[in-house]
Amino acid sequence: MTDWTAEIDAAATRIAGHAQITPVMESAALGLPCAVALKLEQLQHTGSFKARGAFNTLVASDVPAAGVVAASGGNHGAAVGYAARSLGYPARIYVPELAGPAKIALIERTGADLTVVPGEYADALDMARRWEDEQGAMQIHAYDAPATVAGQGTVMREWEAQGLQADTVLIAVGGGGLIAGALAWLQGRRKVVAVEPATCNTLSAALTAGAPVDVPVSGVAANALGARRIGAICFGLAQTHGVTSVEVTDAAIVDAQKRLWQAHRLLVEPAGATALAALTSGAYTPEPGEKVAVLVCGGNIAPDPLG
Numbered sequence: 655m656t657d658w659t660a661e662i663d664a665a666a667t668r669i670a671g672h673a674q675i676t677p678v679m680e681s682a683a684l685g686l687p688c689a690v691a692l693k694l695e696q697l698q699h700t701g702s703f704k705a706r707g708a709f710n711t712l713v714a715s716d717v718p719a720a721g722v723v724a725a726s727g728g729n730h731g732a733a734v735g736y737a738a739r740s741l742g743y744p745a746r747i748y749v750p751e752l753a754g755p756a757k758i759a760l761i762e763r764t765g766a767d768l769t770v771v772p773g774e775y776a777d778a779l780d781m782a783r784r785w786e787d788e789q790g791a792m793q794i795h796a797y798d799a800p801a802t803v804a805g806q807g808t809v810m811r812e813w814e815a816q817g818l819q820a821d822t823v824l825i826a827v828g829g830g831g832l833i834a835g836a837l838a839w840l841q842g843r844r845k846v847v848a849v850e851p852a853t854c855n856t857l858s859a860a861l862t863a864g865a866p867v868d869v870p871v872s873g874v875a876a877n878a879l880g881a882r883r884i885g886a887i888c889f890g891l892a893q894t895h896g897v898t899s900v901e902v903t904d905a906a907i908v909d910a911q912k913r914l915w916q917a918h919r920l921l922v923e924p925a926g927a928t929a930l931a932a933l934t935s936g937a938y939t940p941e942p943g944e945k946v947a948v949l950v951c952g953g954n955i956a957p958d959p960l961g
Contacts, residue, residue, distance in 0.1 A: 658838035662807035668713040683917040696953030704733035710805030720791040725782035727775045727877045728757030730796040735764030748778040756956040776882040797831030798885030807835030820947035826928035827857045828879030830888025837891040848899035849932040851875045856884035858899035874904045878925030906935035926952040
């Protein structure tokens with residue numbers, strides 16, 4: 655059995671000086687009946703929490719001469735490209751067309767060798783695995799690998815060190831790396847609520863079926879939360895800790911984006927607003943006196959407002 659506390663502590667040591675310590679704030683200006691704690695992980699390198707898992711994997715590994723390869727909806731690819739360049743390794747990234755021009759341009763700016771693949775994230779993953787087999791590159795999985803999960807778990811470790819007072823933390827789910835890291839660190843100390851777009855609901859589908867299953871992928875957050883199947887690590891931790899998932903509509907996600915911008919000039923992508931959308935839409939209603947926190951996970955909106 656994995657000692658997740660030790661793994662996440664080690665990850666925090668590895669990524670110190672590589673990943674940003676992102677700020678936290680409390681907001682009473684989002685049109686909700688109670689104040690909400692926010693962790694602003696969209697201010698991480700390359701605009702999402704993904705840099706944590708990428709740096710942890712690279713620093714902990716003996717990287718082969720062929721470098722690293724990754725499949726991504728966009729944010730993971732940018733993080734791997736950035737981390738690889740920072741540490742002096744070649745990187746090859748595969749993304750689906752639905753990643754969109756803004757995230758594709760972000761990956762290109764890291765200097766990674768980029769291939770855009772027709773279809774969805776799962777199609778990009780097939781290509782990345784083929785490159786791994788043929789060239790001997792090291793695969794950095796976007797969400798379903800222990801080193802990735804441990805790296806993402808440093809978000810919650812860091813937030814608690816910053817004085818988090820919440821009873822409940824809401825976290826958006828795609829493939830499940832971020833919420834898996836949070837569950838692995840918290841070990842049941844706080845309630846964790848998964849929030850998914852109704853149009854790509856990998857975790858709720860898996861919990862209903864009793865095992866990970868493929869789901870159709872679409873919607874405004876698909877280029878970040880558009881995994882076809884929940885990761886096995888996330889699914890196991892969600893079952894262990896009794897996590898439930900709530901689903902939100904595209905309209906609710908866009909409304910949450912607007913609220914963050916109008917109240918605080920926080921410009922986030924749809925995935926970054928998905929967890930908040932559970933509160934603003936009423937998909938999750940806190941109990942009286944329940945202290946709630948929202949993890950804002952990404953800021954790479956499309957189109958890029960400044961080109």
